[in-house]
Amino acid sequence: WIYPVRRGRFWLRLLNYFSFVFSSLYGIARSGKQDLIIVESPPLFIGFSALTASWLKKAPYIFNVSDLWPESAVQLGLVTNKTIIRATEWLEGYFYKKAYKLSAQTQGIVEGLRRKNVPSEDILFLPNGVDTELFQRRDKDRELEKSLGLEGKTVILYAGTMGYAHGIETALEAADILRNDEEVFFLFVGDGSERPKLEAIAQEKKLPNVRFIDFQPLEVIPRYYSLSSINLSTLRRYKLSEGVRPSKVFPALASGQPLIYVGEGEGAEIVKESGGGVVLEPENPELLARTILELKNNPSLCQELALKGRAYVVEHYSWDSLIRNWLGQLERTELS
Incomplete structure (x- = not known):
């Protein structure tokens, strides 16, 4: 369950984010044995769910970073309160530190994580891709x-x-x-x-x-x-x-x-x-x-x-090839 908000003020969006954090705990508790947990950020606060799941299931988590938040929100002027910025930056660093690996969607995010002192060997690269069977040239509808x-x-x-x-x-x-x-x-x-x-x-x-x-x-x-x-x-x-x-x-x-x-x-x-x-x-x-x-x-x-x-x-960004490459990266880091 989440608090639905199509759009709205910052505090309403926070309520939306945290409603999922808390409701996800129910699903985590009911799930079976896990070997590896993957979570998607943003929202950054899903890190609380990741920590809880990792503790309950005795399994490490991979933090998949699709945006450097709060940095991007600050640059766009969407978050200006310095106390909130400091608090979320601390949370960001804490969730990164506790993760088994971080997975980045762009090279810019990879570089941003390195600037935040994340070791290169702890960073995987999984860019956006596409289902090339679902999305292809079609006759007009x-x-x-x-x-x-x-x-x-x-x-x-x-x-x-x-x-x-x-x-x-x-x-x-x-x-x-x-x-x-x-x-x-x-x-x-x-x-x-x-x-x-x-x-x-x-x-x-x-x-x-x-x-x-x-x-x-x-x-x-x-x-x-x-x-x-x-x-x-x-x-x-x-x-x-x-x-x-x-x-x-x-x-x-x-x-x-x-x-x-x-x-x-x-x-x-x-x-x-x-x-x-x-x-x-x-x-x-x-x-x-x-x-x-x-x-x-x-x-x-x-x-x-x-x-x-x-x-x-089809050659470079189909999900099949991207996932195979990502799993290869994960296997190599586990062996090193």
């Missing part, structure tokens, strides 16, 4: 296309979390620039703390080419990708974004459409290496609008990007 009124549209699809760090305002400003092009349509699928603000911006600007769709189950998302002409991933400009690999990049490349990546750092380098998309600087809506039109008017380039992107993630 005509029923969904008709229900959304998207027949004949060049659909720009953003599918994923809508948080402050994603800087989706840039996409809305680009939509405003392209409002007189009746073929271009921006489709945002998902939820997050910034969605009410983004919807308010779209309403204030009276954008005729923007629609928001509620959060969808993972198995439904490929239906929306089937409607996409160009996939979109955006990030705001901030220091830690250099070590970010948005998870949406991988299904976007696997689904067989070109990707526009607005951002810097590791995510941008992956898109460049894949050959499956175009990388743009953050917070430049004019450049984004211009790039959308260039891709729209060059279907042969879009086809080339789509094929390269799909081939790249």
Whole structure:
């Protein structure tokens, strides 16, 4: 059981986090014998559950770090209370110290953990990946296309979390620039703390080419990708974004459409290496609008990007290959 909060103030989110920490203890107590426990952070406070589970089951835990929290929240200005910052930094270090191993999702996180004096031999690397069978090139879902009124549209699809760090305002400003092009349509699928603000911006600007769709189950998302002409991933400009690999990049490349990546750092380098998309600087809506039109008017380039992107993630970022590699890392550290 968790206290549900779609979005809200910091204290409400803490209540959401801690409700899971406490309710997870019931599941831990009922579970059988464990050899190894894996926990996901953030939320950082799941470390309390990890410590309890490790003690009850007499098993070590691996702390999978997908974001350097609270550091990222501080850089974005989301947490400013110095007492809270000091307390959470202490907790972070304590949970790291008690973990058997730490697993990082990006090279930036690996480097961040080393800066926090975590020994390299205690760090595993498990990047985001994609189920390349679920996410692949599909025929358009005509029923969904008709229900959304998207027949004949060049659909720009953003599918994923809508948080402050994603800087989706840039996409809305680009939509405003392209409002007189009746073929271009921006489709945002998902939820997050910034969605009410983004919807308010779209309403204030009276954008005729923007629609928001509620959060969808993972198995439904490929239906929306089937409607996409160009996939979109955006990030705001901030220091830690250099070590970010948005998870949406991988299904976007696997689904067989070109990707526009607005951002810097590791995510941008992956898109460049894949050959499956175009990388743009953050917070430049004019450049984004211009790039959308260039891709729209060059279907042969879009086809080339789509094929390269799909081939790249199948080879390098399918979950099967990533998990085999991760288990190999774990076995080598156990033998050393």
